[in-house]
Amino acid sequence: MAATADETDETTDASEPDPEPRRRPGRIALTVSxxxxxxxxxxxxxxxxxxxxxxxxxxxxxxKADRQAGKVREHWAQGQDSGPGALDTKDGIGFxxxxxxxxxxxxxxxxxxxxxxxxxxxxxxxxxxxxxLPMTGKKGNFAVAAHxxxxxxxxxxxxxxxxxxxxxxxxxxxxxxxxxxxxxxxxSKYNVKVLSSVPEESGKEKPGRYITLTTCTxxxxxRYRYVVWGELVRVQKVDSERTPPKELLD
Amino acid sequence: MxxxxxxxLPGNAWVKxxxxxxxxxxxxxxxxxxxxxxxEPLLPFNDVTVDNQ
Numbered sequence: 195m196a197a198t199a200d201e202t203d204e205t206t207d208a209s210e211p212d213p214e215p216r217r218r219p220g221r222i223a224l225t226v227s228x229x230x231x232x233x234x235x236x237x238x239x240x241x242x243x244x245x246x247x248x249x250x251x252x253x254x255x256x257x258k259a260d261r262q263a264g265k266v267r268e269h270w271a272q273g274q275d276s277g278p279g280a281l282d283t284k285d286g287i288g289f290x291x292x293x294x295x296x297x298x299x300x301x302x303x304x305x306x307x308x309x310x311x312x313x314x315x316x317x318x319x320x321x322x323x324x325x326x327l328p329m330t331g332k333k334g335n336f337a338v339a340a341h342x343x344x345x346x347x348x349x350x351x352x353x354x355x356x357x358x359x360x361x362x363x364x365x366x367x368x369x370x371x372x373x374x375x376x377x378x379x380x381x382s383k384y385n386v387k388v389l390s391s392v393p394e395e396s397g398k399e400k401p402g403r404y405i406t407l408t409t410c411t412x413x414x415x416x417r418y419r420y421v422v423w424g425e426l427v428r429v430q431k432v433d434s435e436r437t438p439p440k441e442l443l444d
Numbered sequence: 445m446x447x448x449x450x451x452x453l454p455g456n457a458w459v460k461x462x463x464x465x466x467x468x469x470x471x472x473x474x475x476x477x478x479x480x481x482x483x484e485p486l487l488p489f490n491d492v493t494v495d496n497q
Contacts, residue, residue: 231445242472246480247489306493308485322495339493349492386494409492416491 247344248414255314255346262286262313263301270366287327288365290316290338291442295351299364306339314346316407323389328363328370328403328426336363337389337406342413342420349409352420353379360441361405361424367432369439372405372424380411380418388421396423 219227266286289299303310306317318325319337326334340348355361355374363370376396381388385395388408392401403426411420430439449467453460484490 227447228445239475242475243480243483246476247484250476251484308490311492319493341490341492344490381494383491383494388494408494410490414489416488419492419494 251312251344252314252346255312255341255344257314259301259314259346262303262315263289263299266301273366286315287318287329288363291362291364291438292355292359293442293444294355294359295349296354297348297351300340300348302338302363311339311341312345314341314348316340316348319389322386323391325389326391326403328405328429329365329368333401333403334391335389335393335404335406337408339408342409342411349407349420350413352407352409352422353411355407355422360427361407361422362439362442363405364432364438369430369432371427371430371439371441373427374422374424376423378421378423381421383416383419385419388419388423393423395421398423398425402426 262285266288269285286301286303288302290302291299301315303313303315303317305320310317316338317340318327319339323335323337325337326332328336340346342349342352355377357374357377359374361372361374363372378388378395381395387393388395389406391404392398393404393406396404398404405424405426407422407424409420410416411418450460450464453463455463
């Protein structure tokens with residue numbers, strides 16, 4: 195009986211035009227509508243966060259990276275005569291060129307903290323394993339990290355790298371040409387052994403001059419790490435026109 | 445909630461619409477400038493390094 199009465203009430207409500215437009219809704223209706231609005235707000239917030247992390251951080255990071263890269267190039271141009279061994283690590287030590295990643299040049303700076311990497315650059319490891327910089331001429335592993343998505347997304351296309359692809363590191367005086375020899379598409383984020391001076395997982399047993407690129411995988415998350423190893427093939431002196439090595443001209 | 449805000453904005457519908465737009469933009473600015481940069485490191489989307497922690 196009660197249900198029928200309710201139904202009739204509702205039909206009469208709906209069929210009749212509302213006599214007073216400013217009629218206050220009931221408490222339950224108000225609660226439901228506020229709850230609905232909160233849900234919509236939450237959805238919009240999440241959407242905005244996606245826009246922020248996949249687009250806006252790139253805009254900001256690319257701007258900063260461009261500025262810092264310009265500074266490094268300027269220093270190099272000025273410091274042409276300041277003699278060899280002038281290792282300026284403050285602004286950045288050089289540029290990474292990876293044709294297979296199709297992302298131009300990536301400035302490399304010291305450290306892998308978010309304060310460094312969020313500027314749209316790659317960082318070489320100082321912790322937990324100290325990277326061996328190629329300019330030192332010593333045997334070791336030049337391990338770097340960069341973002342896969344957002345903040346410049348410099349290693350976004352790391353999965354496009356195949357064995358045999360060149361990785362070129364440009365410093366003020368030299369081009370260091372590496373060749374990819376091993377790829378680890380998925381590993382734990384605790385696997386710091388990939389950074390060792392002789393990375394055994396890549397199949398190497400003897401010391402050499404290696405490069406290691408790390409980033410997160412799968413894209414848009416940080417569940418695992420993606421690792422690419424390369425080995426130094428040759429070092430080419432930078433000429434007065436900074437002609438890139440032939441690996442970058444193809 | 446939003447209905448309440450709309451009813452309490454001054455002016456006619458156009459003025460209200462303009463004020464609402466400004467409010468929305470202000471909220472987006474605060475989110476992009478302060479809230480999201482704070483929240484991002486707390487979320488597991490952008491850790492790219494291997495470490496011991």
